[in-house]
Amino acid sequence: MKKGDKIIYFTTPIYYVNSYPHLGHAYTTIIVDGLCRFYRLKNYEVFFLTGTDEHGDKIVKAASERGKGPQAFVDEVAKAFKEAWDYLGLTYNRFIRTTSSEHKKTVQYVLQTLYDKGEFYLDEYEGNYCFGCERFLTSKELDERGFCRDHQRPPVYLKEKNYFFNLEKYRGWLKDYLSKEDLIYPSFYKEEVLNLLEEPLPPLCISRPKSRLSWGIELPFDPEYVTYVWFDALINYLSGIGYPEDPRWQVYWERAHHVIAKDILKPHAIYWPIMLKALGLPLYKKLYVHGYWLMQKLKMSKSLGNVVDPIEVSQRYGKDALRYFLFREMAFGYDADFDYAQFITRYNADLANDFGNLVFRTLNLVEKYFQGRVPAYGPLTSEDLNYRKVVEETLEKYLKLFEAWQFHLALEELWQAIRFSNVYIDRMAPWKEAKEGRLERAGTILRNLLSALKSFALALWPVMPDTSQKLLSSLSLEINTLSFEEALNWEFPPEGSLIYKGAPLFPRIELPKETTTSEETKMAEERKEVYSIEEFRKWDFRIGKIIHAERIEGTDKLLKLEVLCPEKRQIVSGIAQYYKPEELINREVMLVLNLKPTKIRGVLSEGMLLAAHDERGLTLIVPEREVTPGAKVS
Missing domain, CATH: 2.40.50.140 (Nucleic acid-binding proteins)
Structure with missing residues (x-):
């Protein structure tokens, strides 16, 4: 592969700023951050785009409820999102806002281009409009009471002139493309989209009259209208990389990977590909779709009072503990429960007992018997070689599973090696070897373990970056000088390097003891x-x-x-x-x-x-x- 080919572009959705960041937003963004770190360790050039979606009916309503104008309100909430991602240490390259002048310019360029191609037409439409969905609904999208299925409210009957985009014109092409291409992961979401494409696609209303909604990007060909919020929002994936003026936009776009939650599958899998096709642009490389985080089997919502604040969890238990739980607990694509009892169980079992204990024991023994320096290798026994084999095979499986978006299985695989490391240190008993005067043997065991800890730190950097950096620093190593190529190098850390024991990485969370029944x-x-x-x-x-x-x-x-x-x-x-x-x-x-x-x-x-x-x-x-x-x- 040529050096220039090692480029990858990841996006999160741009988050709608009618409310503040919650666990669902954090999950998507943390997953993308982990993938960006993963590919950086594979020596890729990575571009990571995230941001906020700031136009539409719901923004005006939310701002009004707080006694603010739309611009002041979106400035406040966009700042909250950016500060949340910065607090969580997320390594985005650009935080885009749809109220920025650069984005508005790109949206108007796209609108004018499609209008000039004859893709839009003006027509009068009457039907059921949902202000929550910010679009007209078909009869199939209403329940038996006539309510919107998603928002559980009756739509408003509207009759107005608007500009429309004929999606049906492209339905056959999109259906054929999706049938042949591996565009959507997991594949059952692809089947869901193909089922939607079995029915004719209604025209997409791409405008809103200013007489009803002025908070949006004005149509360049008709100043009496602003554009539909989804048409505005999806274009951020192009404006965020400089389309159409920056000459490098195409380099990134050819390698674009979108990550979304399943509730916005239709706009990303139907509207967006058709928009790109109409523009004459290639489609994105891949669409990755994850499920919902639930609380006691219910979708999180403010009305139920079960929304989890990721900042609050991070401040209480640690940023890396939250990241580990999110990667470990959800099988990507499926729903998962956020349960505090399970969170603490995973923390104590996986992080405090298995991993944290292994690190502390190993570093403590090096400090105690080798003056805090990496000992030399002596002759390797069959047990030492078998230990290396287990670690190497496990790391190779971990990397393959992580790259295949099976994060929970990747971490379970890695933890097999971590648990086996605890078995290895117990069986080899380097403290006993040292006490009985066999320092060379004790040093060989501990050197093997130190190298494995380096490998675990590298493997876990996408998931727990702060912890990995602490551990690597304890081994006199820096993440910026390493890649996955060093993960299987048993000469790292080098002999004689200083080792710093430090405090335990994950102190146990002690729970109140229950009375014995x-x-x-x-x-x-x-x-x-x-x-x-x-x-x-x-x-x-x-x-x-x-x-x-x-x-x-x-x-x-x-x-x-x-x-x-x-x-x-x-x-x-x-x-x-x-x-x-x-x-x-x-x-x-x-x-x-x-x-x-x-x-x-x-x-x-x-x-x-x-x-x-x-x-x-x-x-x-x-x-x-x-x-x-x-x-x-x-």
Whole structure:
């Protein structure tokens, strides 16, 4: 690949400023920030565009409710968005505002170009107008009461002259293009768009009369109108890179990747491609669509009082803890629940116990036995080489999964290596080697671990940049001088480099202890019973491989699993609150097979998964390495 080819352009939506930043806005922008950091570590030139959408009916209404004019109001809210992204450390290249003179100029250029091509026509239209959607609705978009399905309000019947864009003219082309091209990810959103394209597309009203709405960009060919807010907003993806005057706009546009939430799929997957086609411009490279963050299965909304403030969460638990949870908890494309109990469980289990503890133990031992300097390697044992192999294979899988937008699976893969690192340090016991005078052996173990920590820090920089920088600084390394090429280099950090232990990266979050119930006391007493080896041998413990997993309707806790052990069995397991179905595919687990088959919620279960449960949550018991499905556990 030529150096000039290593360029990538990412965009978030520009956020509508009728309200202040919330978790949904933060998720999209943090994901894009993580991807930009990822590609920078792959030595790409990255352009990251975000910003605010500042015109339309809802802006005027929100400003009026606060006793302000539209410009003063959008200035205030746009500033809040920018300050939020700066506080969260997001590395955007440009923060664009649709009220800027540069953007207005580009929008008017596009409008005039399409008007001159004959794409717009003036017509009188009457119909149901939703001020929440800021457009006319079709009958299919109304519920049985005649209300807008999205805003749960009755639309207003309007009759007025406006300019229209004939979308139907391009429906056949777009349908054919989407059928052949891999434009939308995940693919089920592509199918959703193709289903919409089965029906004729109504004309898109691209104007609003100034007599009703003056807060917008004036049509260059008719001063009595302003343009429709979506027509204005979508063009930011071009104006933000200097279209049409900056000669480099095309370099970025050929590599444009849009990231959005599923509620704005239609404008991005139908309106925007047709606008580009009409302009004679190539389509963007890819459209990535994520689901909603929910609270107790409900979409967040101000009226329900369940909106999560990302700044508040960051100030309470840390910016990187929030970023980790967002990347780890949502399978990109699907909805996910934001649950504070699960947040704390993940924090304590993954960050404080697994990762933070590994870092602190390793650096502490180097400080204690090697005067805070990277020790030299001695001869490597088979255990050392196997440890390297596990770390290398895991990192390679992590990088592939991350680049494939499977962030939750990538992090689970990486945590396998982090957990194995804890197993390695426990088994090798470098403190014991040092105490017994075998400093060379202790140094080799710790040098291996220091290099692995460097690799973990590099891998995690897109997800937890502050933590990665702290860890790299503790190893006398700087992120600006490194790339993913150094992730598998076991000579980094170099011998003799200073190591700084510092404070624990993630202090545990202590929760109030609950009073022990009589049932728990009874269970504790039952655990004191002992059994003979003959009784133990009656149980058939085996390793199984999960090949299919799905939720059982009507329950939040149960999953239906198909497991090879080696025959195929169906097992119902109450682990849905801890594992998503897609996380379990190809996972090897420990099973009890000689239980009497039973039905749970009407679904047959032919065995039981074994798991451990403590104050940090539930974790499946898995073999240390891959074994043959059906292997007996003894």
